[in-house]
Amino acid sequence: METPKNRQGGSDNIFLPKLAQARKISLRWICLLALSAILIGVFLAIHLAAGLMLGPMIAAIIMAIRGKNVTISRPVFALSQAVLACLVVSSLNMTVLIDIAHNWWLMLFSVFSVIIVSFATGAALAWFGVMPGTTALWGSSPGGASTMMLICGSFGADPRLAAFMLYFRVILVAFATSIVAWLVSAGHNIPYLPPVPKGDLLPTLIFVVVTGLISTRIKFPAAPLLLTMVIGAVIQLSGLFAISTPQWMRIPAYLIIGWSIGLRFTLPVLQHAMRALPAVIFSSTILVGTCALIAIPVAKLAHIDLLSAYLATSPGGLDTVIIISAGAPVDLPFIISLQTARLLAVLALGPLIAKPVGRWLENHSPKRKTSR
Template sequence: MTRAERRSLGDRAPAVQWVALLILSVVFVVVLETLRLPAALLLGPMLAGLVLALAGGTVRAPAAPFAFAQAVLGCMIARSIPLSTLHEILHDWPLLLISVFAVIGASYGLGWLLARWGVLPGATAVWGSSPGGASAMIVMADAYGADARLVAVMQYMRVVIVASGASLVARMVAGDHVAGAKAVAWMAEPAWTPLVQTLALAIGSALLGAKLRFPSASMIAPLVLGVVLQDTGLIVIELPPILLAVSYALIGWSIGLRFTRPILIHAARALPRIIASIVVLIAACGGLAAMLVVMAGVDPLTAYLATSPGGADSVAIIAASSDVDLPFVMAMQTARLIAVLLTGPIIAKFIADRVQANERIL
């Protein structure tokens, strides 16, 4: 597309650009779902936003709906932390604590190396390497000033590699007994009272986040409140697929629409080293899984899935359809997500400051 054509697209009415964005998003989601790639509902809109931005589009994801989408993401994470998972964390806390921080330490170490070698900026390298939920890491990275576009490239590259590897390992161990993801009931009627409760929590959290002006408050508030309210029986978190799809789309658009040609060129140049760091991290987690098998008597597939670095939703699907200790797997994944959310901002700032200090000395 020529420079003149890109300008003409940017000059078109916002309504025309939004229609083009919606059509592109649907096309990308369908293609990614057909290929059975994880997180298609977020990656599709992100790719659509990227294409529109490179073609000269000027629309941006509106702030208030984006804050609501963050709150819905927080509710989704809270829903995945039921009381049974918390009990499992408390029951096996010494083993979980050691395993969780071993994976986090390896991830942050690789992030520090990527920053030290100048592959990526310090905070971006840390958030991109963080082994939490990819969507949550992107939102947190954006809130704390890292480049969410490069973080998205790193996170979803790892999600694809980890999910593919976990699927392959599970299929090798369990044969053909590993089922795929369940079909989504898009038109199913939701439970209306829980849905109203969930929407109130999400909207209230988004408003609270705007008032507090605290980074990622729109996601952290519903996560914390949702876990407490859900596990005390005060509310039931209900998230219809269409609500999640819209929220994912808003988050994906907010990232994709900010891409530029220089960012894509930088990501392409860094990609071989990013992939190498992912492979090293997977190997390190495989070594930790072997230690769990030998020292704690955990069965091999449970240990491998529990220590897989990121892609918790994909790992949950694989674990649920395999003969493994599902509570242990989800307890490990959940504990690691919570630990990353708590330590990520501090570690990212620490590494970024150290890298900048070394650059000044040199």
Template sequence: MSEDQGRNSPQTIVTDEAPIAVPPVPAPLPGMLTSLPSLARWTILAMVSFVLSAALFLSHIPGALLLGPMAAAILVATNGARLSVHRVPYIVAHSLIGCIIARSLDLQTLKAVAHDWPIFLAIVLAVIAASSLLGYLIAKADILPGTTAVWGTSAGAASAMVLMAEAHGADARLVAFMQYLRVVFVATGASIMAAFVFNVEGGAAQEIIWFPPTDWIELAKTVAVALAAAVVGAKLRIPAGTMLLPMIATTTLHVLGYITIDLPEWLLAAAYGLLGWKIGLSFTRRILRHAASALPQVVGSIVLLMGFCGGLAFLLWWLKGIDPLTAYLATSPGGLDSVAIIAASTPVDMSFVMALQTTRLLLIILIGPAISSFVARRLRA
């Protein structure tokens, strides 16, 4: 279905609970960019993305290469650009993020995680419990239906949560709004915390060589493995499989010594930009209208969840001596992809960060359906 067809679809939201009657919403009025040719709209998006990314980068904001394109995409999307990122380059970008995670994982880190598994499990379960409680309270107040509220507040990768929500009867549009809004809050908050609270200069922490000498054979091997795994994940419809399977495949081959993960900065910058565009372009005016009445409560739940995770980070620092920024990013409810991008540009223990994030995502995928069904049953009762 095309994006324009999606805009003109019926206004009845069907979930595994009672159907939700939504007042008819007229077709969106053309924005200032709607009448421009497609090439002109993409050009404007690229130019605004470059300007915002450069401004954030020169301001030493970590994650600038994600936040700049994200902000630019939101700006043009809400002004009638009507653009969308094709599924193929988005899958490629996701597979490269999986490679970034794989590059940071090694046997020593996995042994450390196995040694401290009770702490990992306790933190992950605490975050899942907090996000599920927030979802229940939102549904209990009749702000959003039960399964939609639970999946919308779930602290996992946004794209995976949208897919899981759709597969389990929730309204994927509202879940996408909640998830991507949280990504914006968490990614921005994590970048600000890193830059101004922990005094980490994301742009100046180390000199970035955009076009370094590259071992093209190792790069080709890495990309080939990642893309093959991503295709399998997409074909099997595994939630977040286009990122998780490349991560598993490249991690295994990297640890065994069959490949050397060598990703040049220009390639990563392109992947970051595509992910930012994908997130930002999801913010159509239609989705914003659907969620407008719930916006204060959704923002409140995001802030509460971020505060709760910040408290867990404090406990990690206090009880285990984990570096504060590492602990903050590890417990951050922003999802694998956005946290990976920010962690990759800051001096943190990325292996610890991504191990905790990955553990949480896998557990949510495993027990999320049971939680949403439980909440739905409780509300019906």
């Protein structure tokens, strides 16, 4: 006969595994937060731009490689992207839009030159048999990494290898642009976080929550970022209310974006991609360097500073570039307009280019001919 004591023991046996799991997850979060704080402190001590994102990114990579992953829910990530979008649109005005409209031809040149260079790099990897053609093309695409990773699997690419290529380049771009911004900003007495324009905080908070949560139900890549940008630009330019992103909103968004990128680098992903690692490093370096060279004529033709042009043509993720740009003396609206235009162009042209060209490369590459 079951006694109350036995029933209590059975109840304990049910809850003990859940309690142990909760403790394990809590310990992982504590370790991630502590490691992130240490790395952020190091980066801020040397005034490195985007230190609030790079520190958490590296901490998350260390945790992911060791198999100590944590999970960031989709709504939390969406809210973080919505905050970044608000950071962008808070600096918009009609003068900026008129200036962008006057430089439409330069936008086209910048967008398509980077797309051509990126897909050419991927085509070279496929031609020499380093990786499958479609995967190489999607992995080299200059759209936002999270966006490309969401759609590449639907067009015949290996999501694990493409994710490694995309996020490796994001990290490379993040470090390269942060160091360049740090060097350029030396002597300008740039604060850790730039001053926040005055605005209407409560309407902004409501707007972030509404667009962030609605966008999670929209099956469109980068929906939280793009939807909030579009609606936020209308609100800002119409004068309905002034969008404001105080530091206590931006800092958690930086942390979550950094963690989200770093946690992608799990040990299975790295093991799967290890064979192609030298080629990925080489091709990513070439791509980032070539885009930096494209920035030189863009800066001269647009009459902007070289750092702004460099960030505008940089083939990293849109959210990453926003964070880096926010901590440097640059033309943020020009950078974001160029990055957004390129993201939309890749979304439109990527499926038309990657699958047919990737298959052709796989069938006609010298390595495949040799193996026949």
